[in-house]
Amino acid sequence: MGEGLHVDEPRVLMVDDEKQVADAYALRLQDVADVTVAYGGEEALAIVAEGRPPDVVLLDRHMPRLSGDEVLDELRERDLTTRVIMVTAIDPDLGIVEMPFDDYLSKPVDRADLYAAVDKQCQVLAYELLGEYFRRESTRAVLAADATTATDADERLAAIEADLETAEARVRDLLPEAESLLSTFDGIDREGY
Incomplete structure (x- = not known):
């Protein structure tokens, strides 16, 4: 099993339009998860449509063209059996109350918190x-x-x-x-x- 995780190699999709940020989070998870990276909302939805759904999607909210909020809505419309964690620099406000995410992490997120969030969502799933x-x-x-x-x-x-x-x-x-x-x-x- 992965260090700090109860599951072995969960499938994680990291979605962030900032390449360095996406790659950094993917690097943190590479030893404990099967990580795929998407550098935008359209790419994320294409990856999800191609095959088995990821166990966890780590999703940035603020992205050009297709925002994380829109990607989240599309993922829920597809009725996928996957958990979504918003990983974003946008401070939460009352607008998030109606959003159908499973967890919300404010950047920057350290390795231990990232592991804990992915692990918890994998167990729930x-x-x-x-x-x-x-x-x-x-x-x-x-x-x-x-x-x-x-x-x-x-x-x-x-x-x-x-x-x-x-x-x-x-x-x-x-x-x-x-x-x-x-x-x-x-x-x-x-x-x-």
Whole structure:
């Protein structure tokens, strides 16, 4: 596991239009996280659209063309399972009350605080994903136990099973105790449905 982190190599997207600042924060995290850097909002959204969502996005608010606030709104509209930490020199005011970020750090942020914020958000994400996994697994177990399942239910079951695999992989990546939690849940008898 990464020094100071409970998770091993979380996927972090660092977004800041100031190249030196973005690179400095990425350098602080490089030994404990899989860090991708975007030097603007458009680039960040393109990176997110390309593949698996990052576990944590570190997002500057004040950027030209597409502000961090706009990037945050777009990330939430995409309904990604990711945590967003605003890392900015803009002092917080009452306007942040309605913003859907998960944490807010004022620059400059030292290494220990950066580690702590990323670690906390990864743990929160892991438990959110674990809850989603449990919900989907319960649904899958009920559908699988029903012998009268129709063909359209088979397709839904296949989709649920694919979602389960994705959620389980991310939980295992983020949560060291995932194995015991998942095996305990799998041991519940569901034949009574």
